[in-house]
Amino acid sequence: MSRLFFKYYLDTAFYNVLFCILFARVFNIFECVVLFGTFGTFVSFLIYRQFQNIEYYFYRNGGLSKFNLQAKTVIINLSLAFIAGCLLWIIRYR
């Protein structure tokens, strides 16, 4: 994972985590993890587009297209959510 991509990932993950914290009162922790890996990721893209859309030019100059950035972020968030979900399930039922 390139450092350039990691910068983008941290920015979107920040919005994603904020979004999940916002819903932490409504959902339990397992649901929040699912939210982070699915809907939260897309919400983070929307917030990023609202506040930092111009930075996509920065990444594209660095060789990372918008599709490339978003696809990698979706894959990482889904993977993290899956792993965290499994860990939570193990802690709860074993």
Place this chain on the structure above:
Amino acid sequence: MDHTLQVRSVTHNFGERNILSVAEIECRTGEIAVIFGRNGTGKSTLFKILFGMLNPNQLEVYIDGEVYYKATALNKLIAYHPQEIMLPKNMQVGDLMALYLDKEREDKVYHSEGIRPIHHKRVKNLSLGQQRYLQFLLVINLDHHFVLLDEPFSMVEPLYKDLIKQKLNEYKTHKGFLITDHYYRDVLDVADKINLLADGKIIPIADPQELVNYKYLTEQSLT
């Protein structure tokens, strides 16, 4: 090695309205080609298309004789300096340089005039002129054969303008530049080739006086 960029055809519509039907722009390594044009003629749109951020109706670009019909394939060959500041605002200048450039190029930018004093500052704390100058330096130091510069001279103080002209002349030995800017005097200082974009078409300009004839400039502007 010298490279050639030839834009043979670009067509772009916004709904029913035809914005661009550009044919024949050429830029080689060692050349600074300028595209003038009144506001709303599609200069930035053309650059965004060549950079792959907008999908045109039709595109035909040749680089070193190889044809490209999709600008996404040009990503590694053409860099773009947008009008706006594209740099992440919350990063320190030094970290940004390390993130974006290899060590050799990072040193080159670090030793460029005006960068050392701002090295530890965050981008958001720089003046707009400093941000634009930093962005310019970062973009021209990327590993692309051609650079599209959208208004590199606007909102920049005279000292930085001179530095930008100096850098353009230095870097054109191994890169080709396409520039658009309304600061025509600054642009004419460095231009090797002049084009005018009017009514969606590119008109080659042999003498700046022609810009008056095409009503881009007034007589007084050139005196």
